[in-house]
Amino acid sequence: MIIKIYNAYIIDPFTDKEAVADIVVENGIISRLIFKSQALSLKPDTKPSALNIKPDLIEIDARGLYVFPGLIDMHAHLREPGYEYKETIRTGTLAAVKGGFTSVCCMANTNPVNDNPEVTYYILAKANEEGNCDVYPIGAITKGLKGEELSEMAMLRQAGCVAFSDDGMPVMNAMIMRRALEYSKAVGAPIISHCEDLFLSENGAMNEGKLSFYMGLKGIPRAAEEVMVARDIILCKHFHAPLHIAHVSTKGSVDLIKKAKEEGVPVTAETCPHYFSLTEEAVRDYNTNAKVNPPLRTEQDREAIKEALKEAVVDVIATDHAPHSLDDKNTPFQEAANGISGLETALALSLKLVHDKVLTLRQLIEKFTVNPANILKINKSGIKEKAEADLIVVDINRQWTVKKEEFVSMGKNTPFDGWQLKGKVLMTVKGRKFFNMWQEDK
Amino acid sequence: MKDLIGIKELSRQDIEEILNTAKAFKEVLQRDIKKVPTLRGKTAINLFFEPSTRTRTSFELAEKRLSLDVLNFSVSTSSVVKGETLYDTLKTIEAYNVDYIVIRHPCSGAAKFVANHTPACVINAGDGTNEHPTQALLDAFSILEIKGRLDGLKIAIVGDIIHSRVARSNLYLLSKFDTEIRFVGPPTVVPGYAPDNVKIFYDLKEGIKDSDVIMLLRIQLERQNAAFIPSLKEYFHVWGVKKDVFSYIKDDAIIMHPGPMNRGVEISTEVADSSRSIILRQVTNGIATRMAVIYLLTPREA
Ligand SMILES: [Zn+2]
Numbered sequence: 001m002i003i004k005i006y007n008a009y010i011i012d013p014f015t016d017k018e019a020v021a022d023i024v025v026e027n028g029i030i031s032r033l034i035f036k037s038q039a040l041s042l043k044p045d046t047k048p049s050a051l052n053i054k055p056d057l058i059e060i061d062a063r064g065l066y067v068f069p070g071l072i073d074m075h076a077h078l079r080e081p082g083y084e085y086k087e088t089i090r091t092g093t094l095a096a097v098k099g100g101f102t103s104v105c106c107m108a109n110t111n112p113v114n115d116n117p118e119v120t121y122y123i124l125a126k127a128n129e130e131g132n133c134d135v136y137p138i139g140a141i142t143k144g145l146k147g148e149e150l151s152e153m154a155m156l157r158q159a160g161c162v163a164f165s166d167d168g169m170p171v172m173n174a175m176i177m178r179r180a181l182e183y184s185k186a187v188g189a190p191i192i193s194h195c196e197d198l199f200l201s202e203n204g205a206m207n208e209g210k211l212s213f214y215m216g217l218k219g220i221p222r223a224a225e226e227v228m229v230a231r232d233i234i235l236c237k238h239f240h241a242p243l244h245i246a247h248v249s250t251k252g253s254v255d256l257i258k259k260a261k262e263e264g265v266p267v268t269a270e271t272c273p274h275y276f277s278l279t280e281e282a283v284r285d286y287n288t289n290a291k292v293n294p295p296l297r298t299e300q301d302r303e304a305i306k307e308a309l310k311e312a313v314v315d316v317i318a319t320d321h322a323p324h325s326l327d328d329k330n331t332p333f334q335e336a337a338n339g340i341s342g343l344e345t346a347l348a349l350s351l352k353l354v355h356d357k358v359l360t361l362r363q364l365i366e367k368f369t370v371n372p373a374n375i376l377k378i379n380k381s382g383i384k385e386k387a388e389a390d391l392i393v394v395d396i397n398r399q400w401t402v403k404k405e406e407f408v409s410m411g412k413n414t415p416f417d418g419w420q421l422k423g424k425v426l427m428t429v430k431g432r433k434f435f436n437m438w439q440e441d442k
Numbered sequence: 443m444k445d446l447i448g449i450k451e452l453s454r455q456d457i458e459e460i461l462n463t464a465k466a467f468k469e470v471l472q473r474d475i476k477k478v479p480t481l482r483g484k485t486a487i488n489l490f491f492e493p494s495t496r497t498r499t500s501f502e503l504a505e506k507r508l509s510l511d512v513l514n515f516s517v518s519t520s521s522v523v524k525g526e527t528l529y530d531t532l533k534t535i536e537a538y539n540v541d542y543i544v545i546r547h548p549c550s551g552a553a554k555f556v557a558n559h560t561p562a563c564v565i566n567a568g569d570g571t572n573e574h575p576t577q578a579l580l581d582a583f584s585i586l587e588i589k590g591r592l593d594g595l596k597i598a599i600v601g602d603i604i605h606s607r608v609a610r611s612n613l614y615l616l617s618k619f620d621t622e623i624r625f626v627g628p629p630t631v632v633p634g635y636a637p638d639n640v641k642i643f644y645d646l647k648e649g650i651k652d653s654d655v656i657m658l659l660r661i662q663l664e665r666q667n668a669a670f671i672p673s674l675k676e677y678f679h680v681w682g683v684k685k686d687v688f689s690y691i692k693d694d695a696i697i698m699h700p701g702p703m704n705r706g707v708e709i710s711t712e713v714a715d716s717s718r719s720i721i722l723r724q725v726t727n728g729i730a731t732r733m734a735v736i737y738l739l740t741p742r743e744a
Contacts, residue, residue, distance in 0.1 A: 205550075210635045214450075216550040216572025216610055286551035330529055332549035334570060 008062035014382025028432035070102025075318035082111025095409035100425035108140040115140035117159035165192035181241035195228035249294040251304035270316035273349035288336035290415035323411020341411030351423035448573035449614035463734035486542035504732035578611035601659030
């Protein structure tokens with residue numbers, strides 16, 4: 001199988017190339033990459049892009065389209081093993097490639113928990129057999145996510161874990177967190193912290209404020225997140241171990257991270273599309289599909305997060321893809337599971353930052369590619385000759401409507417159902433695998 | 443109107459219609475034969491996921507006086523733990539073809555969830571810390587009976603506001619009239635992010651001295667463990683309404699309580715049993731008000 005992509009505008013932060021090129025992929029390897037003029041126009045008045053599929057040859061005239069390295073999602077829940085009724089590695093990675101991700105890091109809160117190499121091997125074997133893209137497991141910081149004893153982090157690292165996190169079950173004991181940070185230095189993989197003081201957030205279902213009072217729901221104050229961000233930054237500063245802060249949702253967290261970075265503390269951070277696309281207003285009608293943890297916050301927080309992305313205070317956009325079954329969400333709000341099925345909408349929601357001139361396209365792609373790769377030390381070569389093909393073809397202007405019933409993820413839980421978005425992945429090439437979304441939604 | 447989910451969803455006009463209808467039903471209740479045939483042949487189910495003898499009895503009496511057939515379905519917390527979802531319980535009940543569902547549930551938003559999933563008329567009898575609309579309506583009805591108006595009154599709501607659906611429903615109701623609303627109590631249970639039209643008082647005397655209505659809330663005895671209040675003794679000492687208030691509150695101020703009250707916590711016996719207290723009148727008015735609500739939700743004949 002040969003794939004020829006002509007006139008593609010490549011933005012590749014791995015090779016630091018940004019130019020028009022022709023790409024030839026043979027048997028999953030980039031066999032030719034010829035850069036042409038920088039000047040080729042991307043304006044829509046040029047000849048439209050076209051796709052031509054023959055049995056052994058796919059030809060794409062990518063005029064007006066972009067080619068990026070496959071995106072990396074450093075925070076997803078693939079639910080397997082244990083919760084296959086919510087998602088499997090097969091369906092989760094299919095949702096990933098459809099959304100432009102060719103690498104997915106999966107959190108440890110499976111059943112059994114990924115706190116021992118057997119589970120890691122199982123995930124990797126499943127991904128190898130049935131997965132549609134690269135899967136990088138994240139191991140648990142503590143055994144059983146209980147926050148009491150460190151898991152065998154070195155053995156987990158050897159088995160293939162790229163980071164450690166008790167995501168969703170924050171390590172409340174500062175001493176254990178200290179030990180984890182110290183130990184991770186020897187292991188060579190960062191700690192990813194879900195920052196939440198469980199005493200402050202106890203039984204909360206949404207952001208604490210006027211709206212939570214109005215709806216009669218117990219709130220989760222912003223302080224629940226910020227207290228832990230502050231604690232973890234202080235630990236990171238004192239014990240000099242790399243710390244990555246997951247799904248930042250508040251302005252206060254952004255301010256703390258910004259100050260820490262200015263002081264040279266080795267901290268990085270991510271946010272998710274829903275934190276810069278929505279506010280707490282999305283839950284006003286007890287919409288369980290907008291229930292996430294940390295909860296959606298206010299307009300002020302949303303603006304601060306956009307600003308933080310612009311200023312590189314927040315390094316990464318991750319999905320926190322958290323698929324749930326219908327039953328998990330078809331309950332009163334308080335009882336509903338937290339999470340959004342995010343892989344299939346993440347890029348388009350994020351491209352709005354480019355359309356709105358918050359980020360340049362290059363900055364956005366960095367947050368989805370090199371930045372997570374650097375934090376996790378995932379070796380990616382980018383788009384270059386002799387490398388494995390790991391790229392996506394994107395029309396950043398293509399309009400489409402989110403239809404949850406068309407999600408390939410088993411999780412149909414999205415607050416974006418019915419949204420008109422601009423920007424779509426038309427094709428994902430991952431080694432010999434090739435996913436064509438060209439004709440959809442036309 | 444198909445359902446009564448909360449006061450939030452009602453207009454001032456809706457509220458006035460309910461209160462006028464309640465007035466007519468109160469007259470019926472003073473007759474020798476207290477039953478009207480209005481809803482004969484229709485069925486109501488009282489679906490209680492939290493124990494509440496008072497509210498359930500009040501609804502049951504209201505339903506029977508309207509000649510409804512009544513089913514009581516108490517779901518103990520243990521059977522919920524067993525795994526049946528609210529959705530499944532609801533579908534089971536729907537199979538009985540009931541016309542009215544009165545629901546009490548520990549989750550805020552549960553009544554709305556039920557209303558969204560059933561063609562029956564749904565009445566919220568308390569959902570989590572969200573709303574208890576019939577309580578606010580009966581409170582308004584009782585105030586009107588005595589004061590003749592709601593507009594122009596100063597109303598102090600005293601106690602654990604954050605956890606009180608009664609406080610919320612009263613707030614939303616009174617906000618639709620020209621009233622001054624005050625929240626009075628310790629800062630741990632009086633929300634710092636209250637609506638703009640509410641005045642907050644941490645001092646009992648300041649909050650109630652020139653109020654026309656003093657509405658006390660039940661202190662949930664179990665909450666003191668969650669560090670909201672150091673002790674019930676301390677609460678009574680600082681925010682309990684005791685007979686010393688008679689020396690400074692307005693002569694015609696009325697004292698209300700949704701019941702069941704904790705004597706010696708939010709209210710002293712002298713106050714509870716005084717002529718200022720209209721607590722028992724509230725109970726009587728609860729029946730008339732609930733009859734009005736059920737009656738107004740009836741699908742009218744063409
Ligand atoms: Zn998390």
